[in-house]
Amino acid sequence: MTTASRQDLAGRPAGPARLRVNPIACSGHGLCAELLPELISLDEWGYPLIAAQPVPPGLVRQARRAVTDCPALALRLDPAQKERRGGA
Amino acid sequence: MSPQTASSTLAQQSPAGGGGLPRLLPPPTSPSPFTGPADGGLAAHLRRHGPVPYRGDAGALIADVRAAGLTGRGGAAFPVHRKLEAVAAARPGRAIVVGNGAEGEPASHKDEALLSAAPHLVLDGLQLAAEAVGARRAVLYVRGDLRERTRLDAQMPERYAHRLDRVAVEIVSAPGRFLAGEESALASLISGGPAVPRFTPPRVFERGVGGRPTLVQNVETLAHLALIARYGPGWFRAMGTPDEPGTMLCTLHQADGSAGVAEAAIGTPLADLLDLREVSAVLVGGYHGAWIPAAQASALALSNAALRPAGAFTGAGVLAALPADRCGLVESARVVRYLALESAGQCGPCRSGLPSIAAALAELAGGDPGPQVLTDLSRWAGLVEGRGACHHPDGTVRFLRSALSVFAGEVRHHQRGRCSGASDLPFLPVPAGPSTDADWS
Numbered sequence: 215m216t217t218a219s220r221q222d223l224a225g226r227p228a229g230p231a232r233l234r235v236n237p238i239a240c241s242g243h244g245l246c247a248e249l250l251p252e253l254i255s256l257d258e259w260g261y262p263l264i265a266a267q268p269v270p271p272g273l274v275r276q277a278r279r280a281v282t283d284c285p286a287l288a289l290r291l292d293p294a295q296k297e298r299r300g301g302a
Numbered sequence: 303m304s305p306q307t308a309s310s311t312l313a314q315q316s317p318a319g320g321g322g323l324p325r326l327l328p329p330p331t332s333p334s335p336f337t338g339p340a341d342g343g344l345a346a347h348l349r350r351h352g353p354v355p356y357r358g359d360a361g362a363l364i365a366d367v368r369a370a371g372l373t374g375r376g377g378a379a380f381p382v383h384r385k386l387e388a389v390a391a392a393r394p395g396r397a398i399v400v401g402n403g404a405e406g407e408p409a410s411h412k413d414e415a416l417l418s419a420a421p422h423l424v425l426d427g428l429q430l431a432a433e434a435v436g437a438r439r440a441v442l443y444v445r446g447d448l449r450e451r452t453r454l455d456a457q458m459p460e461r462y463a464h465r466l467d468r469v470a471v472e473i474v475s476a477p478g479r480f481l482a483g484e485e486s487a488l489a490s491l492i493s494g495g496p497a498v499p500r501f502t503p504p505r506v507f508e509r510g511v512g513g514r515p516t517l518v519q520n521v522e523t524l525a526h527l528a529l530i531a532r533y534g535p536g537w538f539r540a541m542g543t544p545d546e547p548g549t550m551l552c553t554l555h556q557a558d559g560s561a562g563v564a565e566a567a568i569g570t571p572l573a574d575l576l577d578l579r580e581v582s583a584v585l586v587g588g589y590h591g592a593w594i595p596a597a598q599a600s601a602l603a604l605s606n607a608a609l610r611p612a613g614a615f616t617g618a619g620v621l622a623a624l625p626a627d628r629c630g631l632v633e634s635a636r637v638v639r640y641l642a643l644e645s646a647g648q649c650g651p652c653r654s655g656l657p658s659i660a661a662a663l664a665e666l667a668g669g670d671p672g673p674q675v676l677t678d679l680s681r682w683a684g685l686v687e688g689r690g691a692c693h694h695p696d697g698t699v700r701f702l703r704s705a706l707s708v709f710a711g712e713v714r715h716h717q718r719g720r721c722s723g724a725s726d727l728p729f730l731p732v733p734a735g736p737s738t739d740a741d742w743s
Contacts (some may be wrong), residue, residue: 236501237649238691257685259654 230268230294233277237261239288246289249280268294307680323541324456324565325549326525328418328664342453344460347422354466355531361390361450365530367434370535371547372527376483376520377587377618379546379606382527385517388507392515397437399430399469400492400511403444404476404483405520407588408640409620412551413521418450420525421457425445425471427524430531432469435517439469441492442521443483446475450742478733480589480644483675484692485510485518487646496742498646499692520618522551542568546605550573555622555730557581566604568616573600576623578630583624583708585730587617588635590697592704593630596623613704620732629723634705634729635660635667640732641698646742652695655686659702669719679706 233253235246242260252273253265269277269291281289319580322686358364389397401424405413417424422438423714425442432440454473461467474492476482482497491497510516519527524550530538539547546568546692555561556577566575576584576599586592592614594602602608606615624630642656659682665671666679683702686695706713715722 236691237651238501242650244455257651259650259685261650261654261689263685285648 220263231274231277231291232268232294233264234290234292235262235264236290237286239286241286241288243285246280246284249283250276253277254280262289310509315492322721323567324551325529325541326416326423326522326551327563327565329575342419342450344422344457344464347420348464351423351426351462351528354429354528356430356433356464356468357531360394360433363430363434363527364390366530366535367527370530370538371545372523372538372732373546374520375522375526375550375618377590379616382519382523384662385507385519386431386434386603389437389515389517391433393564394436395438397435397515398439398441398511398515398648399428399432399435399437399517399519400441400443400488400519401425401524402483402485402488403442403448404488405445406476406478406480406482407618407620408480409553409555409585409588409622410618411553411561412563412619413447414445414450416522416525416551417444417448417454421450421454422461423525423528424521425457425461425467426529426531427519427521427742428471428529429467429469431517431519431524435515437469437517440471441511442471442473443476443488444473444521445478445482445490447478451475469507477743480641481646481692481694484694486692488518489516491743498648498742499690499694501691543605543607545607550604550616550619552604552621554718557584557623557625559729568605569608570604572602572604572621575604576621578623580626581623582626582628583630585620585622585624586612586614588620589641589692589701589730591615591617591620592700593624593634593708594704595708613707614701624729625725627724628727628729629667629712629721630705631663631667631716632721632723632726634701634709635663636728636732637730638663638698638702638705641694641701642658645694649690649695651686651689655682658682659686659698663702663705666713666716667681669716669721671717685728 217288244256244260246262247254247256257263281291355672364383364386372382373379379385403413403417428440445715464585477497481487484499486500489496489506490510506516506518542548549565549567551563551565553563554575557580578596581596583593583595594612609615639660642660645652645656647653662675662678666675683699687699
């Protein structure tokens with residue numbers, strides 16, 4: 215596995231991205247942890263634990279695969295620096 | 303709810319817009335909001351505060367709210383002007399405003415007390431918020447079992463007759479669930495769905511009720527807004543602390559079993575609000591809040607700046623003084639069991655983890671716990687934290703960890719099969735019957 219900077223399938227530079235699971239949609243199939251064990255493990259109930267750090271460039275392709283292959287469409291790749299606003 | 307004592311010591315008679323307490327609740331010469339016919343009628347409201355001070359310019363109020371430093375009184379203390387700005391940025395006329403009086407927290411009664419004692423301040427605030435963000439639809443979201451519901455319904459035509467309202471207000475009933483007031487759950491219910499949280503973003507201020515930008519403010523926040531519009535940010539800041547200005551409504555649960563609602567300036571010593579004699583610990587911020595040992599609480603004030611180092615925050619103003627003869631672990635186990643039952647059950651870690659946590663804490667509270675209980679609790683707490691679509695698992699874990707820390711001596715007692723609680727009468731209010739799947743709507 216290389217950590218060198220790469221481009222994605224469409225030829226765009228792969229910007230820093232973070233994996234995020236929609237916990238409502240996730241039904242614990244566990245496929246994501248099989249496809250991307252470097253960044254995703256499963257808790258004792260079978261739900262994914264996702265590494266906090268941005269997806270390293272060398273893993274972006276597997277991360278995209280995990281996103282598209284999730285049977286529940288519960289996994290997303292978000293821009294890493296995206297600001298989240300609070301409020302309640 | 304009995305007439306409470308704290309506000310009578312705090313409150314002073316003051317002219318409308320003057321410098322004293324209470325600001326939101328009726329002056330103490332009026333009948334108590336909990337007993338007689340409250341001073342919540344329109345005529346009394348107009349005498350005290352006058353008509354709705356519209357600005358004629360959407361957004362003019364926002365600068366005053368920013369200068370006042372008003373934050374949300376529903377628990378999160380988010381700056382109100384930032385939400386107003388975000389929703390005002392939507393295309394004119396598309397936005398919706400919602401006054402949130404769901405008050406799902408069983409230990410909180412301040413929204414109910416406010417809607418009883420000063421409903422027109424809330425309704426004025428709803429109109430002013432609608433003007434500020436250019437909304438043409440307003441909703442008042444209140445518990446379906448609110449005692450004052452009939453009176454609220456009757457007040458609407460009266461306001462129309464006085465031409466006070468520019469935007470029609472629809473009253474929508476909230477289910478009596480802990481999470482019913484969570485913003486996205488609220489937006490879902492008013493949109494015709496169940497009152498369960500959704501995954502964000504988009505946030506409700508971007509896409510809320512019916513997909514429209516939605517301003518959700520707690521009913522107390524709206525009442526403060528209605529006063530700021532009349533008396534200005536300088537008046538608002540005359541009470542509270544420079545960083546956390548104004549007053550807030552608190553629900554006070556005293557160790558003798560009495561409970562009531564008081565309005566207090568932010569920064570008021572907790573010892574002025576609660577009688578801390580024969581008290582072992584104070585619960586601050588409700589069931590998503592934290593326990594503080596009574597000796598420490600007696601030196602703290604009602605502000606997030608003062609409470610943060612103790613791991614607590616003001617939340618929606620719930621303060622409960624645990625009598626010294628009760629076991630904090632037993633009390634906490636009852637609350638955590640309730641919180642586990644109040645999970646919407648949508649997210650795996652919360653659905654699986656909260657019942658496990660509740661069962662382990664009940665085992666510890668019951669005495670004769672297995673050797674793994676503390677290890678299990680610690681691991682499960684880490685596994686549910688930050689892994690829900692809403693903050694229910696996070697708040698539950700905050701409460702759990704503070705219980706295990708503040709009642710650490712009691713934990714050791716229970717590990718040896720003992721309990722120092724002399725009374726097993728339940729103290730903290732927890733709804734009697736378990737909730738069912740059917741009442742999310």
